[in-house]
Amino acid sequence: MDKVYNHQDVEEKIYEQWEKAGTFQPEINPQGKPYTIILPPPNANGDLHFGHAMFVVEDILIRYHRMLGDSALWLPGTDHAGTETQFVFEKKLQEQGKSRFDFTREDLYHKIWDYVQENRGGIEKQLRRLGFSLDWSRQKFTLDADIVSLVKQSFKKMYEDGLIYRDYRLVNYCTRDGTSFSDLETISEEKEGILYHIKYPIKEGGFITVATTRPETMFGDVAVMVHPEDARYKQLIGKTVVLPLTNREIPIIADETVDKEFGTGAVKVTPSHDFTDYEVGRKHELTFPPVIGWSGKFEKTGVVDGFYVKQARQKTLELLKEQNLLEKEEPHKMVVKICYKCKTVLEPLPLEQWYIKVKPLVAKALESIEKQEIEIFPKNFAQTLNFWYNNLKDWNISRQNVWGIQIPVWYEVTDENLFAVSFIDKQGNLKQGILADLLKEGSEWEEILAGLQRVIARMEAKVVFEDNKIEDKKYLPETDTFDTWFSSGQWPYVTLKTTKAGDFEKFYPTSVMETGRDILFFWVSRMIMLGMYLTNGQVPFKNVVLHGLVNDPLGKKMSKSKGNVVNPLEVADQYGADALRFALVYGNALGNDQAMSYPKLEAMRKFTNKLWNMARFIEFQARNLYPQIDLNQIERKVVEVNNLHANDQEWLKKLDVLSQEISNYIDAYQFNLAAEHLYDFIWHEFADKYIEDVKTRNDEDSFGALCQMFEVQLKLLHPFMPFVTEEIYQKMPGHQGLLITARWPGVRE
RNA sequence: GGAUUUGUAGCUCAGCUGGUUAGAGCGUUCGAUUCACAUUCGAAAGGUCAGAGGUUCGAAUCCUCUCAAGUCCACCA
Numbered sequence: 001m002d003k004v005y006n007h008q009d010v011e012e013k014i015y016e017q018w019e020k021a022g023t024f025q026p027e028i029n030p031q032g033k034p035y036t037i038i039l040p041p042p043n044a045n046g047d048l049h050f051g052h053a054m055f056v057v058e059d060i061l062i063r064y065h066r067m068l069g070d071s072a073l074w075l076p077g078t079d080h081a082g083t084e085t086q087f088v089f090e091k092k093l094q095e096q097g098k099s100r101f102d103f104t105r106e107d108l109y110h111k112i113w114d115y116v117q118e119n120r121g122g123i124e125k126q127l128r129r130l131g132f133s134l135d136w137s138r139q140k141f142t143l144d145a146d147i148v149s150l151v152k153q154s155f156k157k158m159y160e161d162g163l164i165y166r167d168y169r170l171v172n173y174c175t176r177d178g179t180s181f182s183d184l185e186t187i188s189e190e191k192e193g194i195l196y197h198i199k200y201p202i203k204e205g206g207f208i209t210v211a212t213t214r215p216e217t218m219f220g221d222v223a224v225m226v227h228p229e230d231a232r233y234k235q236l237i238g239k240t241v242v243l244p245l246t247n248r249e250i251p252i253i254a255d256e257t258v259d260k261e262f263g264t265g266a267v268k269v270t271p272s273h274d275f276t277d278y279e280v281g282r283k284h285e286l287t288f289p290p291v292i293g294w295s296g297k298f299e300k301t302g303v304v305d306g307f308y309v310k311q312a313r314q315k316t317l318e319l320l321k322e323q324n325l326l327e328k329e330e331p332h333k334m335v336v337k338i339c340y341k342c343k344t345v346l347e348p349l350p351l352e353q354w355y356i357k358v359k360p361l362v363a364k365a366l367e368s369i370e371k372q373e374i375e376i377f378p379k380n381f382a383q384t385l386n387f388w389y390n391n392l393k394d395w396n397i398s399r400q401n402v403w404g405i406q407i408p409v410w411y412e413v414t415d416e417n418l419f420a421v422s423f424i425d426k427q428g429n430l431k432q433g434i435l436a437d438l439l440k441e442g443s444e445w446e447e448i449l450a451g452l453q454r455v456i457a458r459m460e461a462k463v464v465f466e467d468n469k470i471e472d473k474k475y476l477p478e479t480d481t482f483d484t485w486f487s488s489g490q491w492p493y494v495t496l497k498t499t500k501a502g503d504f505e506k507f508y509p510t511s512v513m514e515t516g517r518d519i520l521f522f523w524v525s526r527m528i529m530l531g532m533y534l535t536n537g538q539v540p541f542k543n544v545v546l547h548g549l550v551n552d553p554l555g556k557k558m559s560k561s562k563g564n565v566v567n568p569l570e571v572a573d574q575y576g577a578d579a580l581r582f583a584l585v586y587g588n589a590l591g592n593d594q595a596m597s598y599p600k601l602e603a604m605r606k607f608t609n610k611l612w613n614m615a616r617f618i619e620f621q622a623r624n625l626y627p628q629i630d631l632n633q634i635e636r637k638v639v640e641v642n643n644l645h646a647n648d649q650e651w652l653k654k655l656d657v658l659s660q661e662i663s664n665y666i667d668a669y670q671f672n673l674a675a676e677h678l679y680d681f682i683w684h685e686f687a688d689k690y691i692e693d694v695k696t697r698n699d700e701d702s703f704g705a706l707c708q709m710f711e712v713q714l715k716l717l718h719p720f721m722p723f724v725t726e727e728i729y730q731k732m733p734g735h736q737g738l739l740i741t742a743r744w745p746g747v748r749e
Numbered sequence: 750g751g752a753u754u755u756g757u758a759g760c761u762c763a764g765c766u767g768g769u770u771a772g773a774g775c776g777u778u779c780g781a782u783u784c785a786c787a788u789u790c791g792a793a794a795g796g797u798c799a800g801a802g803g804u805u806c807g808a809a810u811c812c813u814c815u816c817a818a819g820u821c822c823a824c825c826a
Binding site: 211212213214225257258263279334383384518521555587589591594595597600602604609612613620621673679680687691692695 | 753754755760761762763764775784785786787791819820821822823824825
């Protein structure tokens with residue numbers, strides 16, 4: 001053995017050895033109890049980052065349970081990550097001076113597909129690099145045909161059960177990315193804005209002054225609203241306002257949502273472009289005239305048509321000033337929602353979208369947490385999740401993306417329905433118009449379908465599900481795709497249903513869902529709701545285990561824009577995957593964020609070296625004891641307790657205690673404590689004291705005891721530091737088989 | 750505005766189902782060794798556990814409040 005442990009020579013070789021021996025597959029322990037973890041699928045197009053490196057926690061659990069003799073399955077997969085990936089791809093297009101509007105829908109989809117395929121192997125290689133014992137024979141991708149088919153079936157089932165509906169309502173729309181977003185996908189940003197006080201003339205005489213931050217949307221006003229108890233305005237309720245610039249007449253209405261203290265106490269109501277106003281509009285049965293289009297440009301105002309929001313605001317204010325209707329401008333702190341990808345200010349726009357009724361699903365989910373069918377670690381996150389569930393609104397699952405699973409719905413085209421369609425024809429020209437007219441003009445139906453960018457329709461959709469079989473021209477397919485989380489929200493279900501026969505029956509419900517605490521809402525909450533729905537109330541996993549974020553050495557969040565991202569693979573190359581793994585769990589309680597630390601990594605690297613040298617000492621002892629025999633041929637004397645040195649008997653007891661402790665810690669997801677105790681015992685108890693002591697004696701019994709005790713420690717440490725322990729184990733005189741499949745201390749074969 | 754997390758040695762963090770002298774890594778000081786250890790071993794210094802109050806025989810650990818930092822959620826136009 002070399003004087004120093006060299007992880008570069010070991011890690012790749014060992015991983016191959018494990019994989020060749022089929023040890024990652026649950027079938028290695030055919031008789032064992034099922035123990036299942038589904039890997040949170042990383043973006044197929046992405047790179048491994050520290051968030052993924054924290055999956056080491058899952059590997060610890062899987063390796064531990066494999067050693068316990070369980071049929072342990074850790075199922076890998078990747079996610080298509082709809083908006084994310086399309087965003088990245090469009091950026092690439094932009095660099096080439098193109099945009100997605102230069103391609104038909106289908107072309108774009110295939111281009112992204114190819115792009116993802118090119119990069120897809122990367123993440124898998126990287127997961128292997130960290131020693132993750134994933135069962136690659138069961139790997140899945142969210143756009144695998146069988147997965148897609150199941151996801152569509154789920155949608156259909158939910159539709160038929162009345163859990164899904166289509167509705168015309170305001171969505172968070174990014175005019176730049178050309179898609180809507182769920183509430184979760186928006187970022188609220190505080191901004192210095194201006195509150196404008198605008199005088200609206202009253203038909204019966206006088207003025208009422210409204211306060212607004214968005215004067216330009218006044219073209220979409222349908223009412224002015226005051227508080228019913230407001231003495232200033234009480235007598236005005238029911239009167240009519242003549243909207244400036246357009247002279248449209250709108251009523252003054254009363255509603256309690258108005259805060260008398262804020263602004264002037266009078267509010268303009270613009271139901272198509274403001275969420276609160278939309279609610280008011282519904283309640284008071286007002287109309288919803290949209291004045292901003294999908295591109296973010298104004299339309300149907302007769303005044304600022306074709307202008308973007310900023311210009312429209314300027315122009316509107318100018319015109320109001322000319323008429324002396326702008327009473328006052330005051331600075332005002334406001335919160336705007338921006339796109340989490342491109343940071344554009346989101347526009348609330350009315351759109352026909354598919355929604356999931358969350359109430360019934362939430363009720364089941366809450367019950368499962370209440371009854372502890374699902375337990376969350378650390379525990380306090382259960383409260384957070386409860387709170388979130390209780391305030392959850394219906395879930396918009398429509399995305400106007402190409403990269404994703406198309407919503408499997410066809411609409412019947414009837415004469416009453418007018419479709420505004422835009423598409424690229426064979427000559428590459430952009431065509432827009434009413435569908436029926438375009439067909440009359442001789443456009444090819446296939447062309448329209450392929451190039452369909454968006455169907456804007458207000459209609460009672462007659463929904464048809466005949467998947468892919470509809471060729472009749474009277475049906476028009478939905479062009480929207482599912483929110484990525486709608487498919488990944490079914491992940492434990494759809495993966496196990498499509499891997500190997502019997503997998504679902506054996507491995508569902510899964511044992512643990514371990515993931516970053518930042519996607520508790522996005523993902524975990526949805527998996528609980530959808531998973532329970534799809535399996536008649538069976539929870540998708542029994543325990544949820546959440547890890548925190550890994551920040552840079554200064555404790556700042558790693559981000560590309562800050563340029564402080566550290567690549568975990570480079571760390572693994574430098575310190576060894578084992579040291580990296582150990583550093584991530586050592587000294588950090590589960591669920592807490594941590595700052596990555598180079599001194600800690602260095603300390604853990606030294607620990608691997610310490611282990612190596614403990615093994616060298618054993619080799620050294622063996623050479624002295626059995627000078628004639630090849631190390632591999634040594635038959636170790638099986639330890640008879642009675643023959644042992646009194647001292648050794650005590651050490652054996654200590655090891656029993658340690659084994660029990662480590663098991664308990666892992667069972668309780670207290671990985672940091674397990675790691676700390678192992679580190680401390682192995683180094684500062686066993687190496688510093690026992691080995692120092694045993695140096696003075698060298699007989700067969702002592703040697704046997706030494707080997708046996710060291711092996712116990714290798715086993716206990718293996719889930720945390722799999723490579724170095726495996727390598728050493730195989731060098732131990734008289735060892736048997738692989739450490740990865742050895743039995744955990746105290747467990748019988 | 751609500752929720753939530755964190756505040757412990759110079760630095761990074763454990764410990765917090767309450768119980769003997771509060772721990773680790775790195776750093777610092779002193780000594781030993783090169784005998785398995787590109788080192789390692791032994792020893793030491795360093796903390797009124799953010800602050801105040803309370804519960805208790807006993808609190809870093811439970812409760813209340815205050816201060817500070819962070820995160821998430823929220824329709825104040």
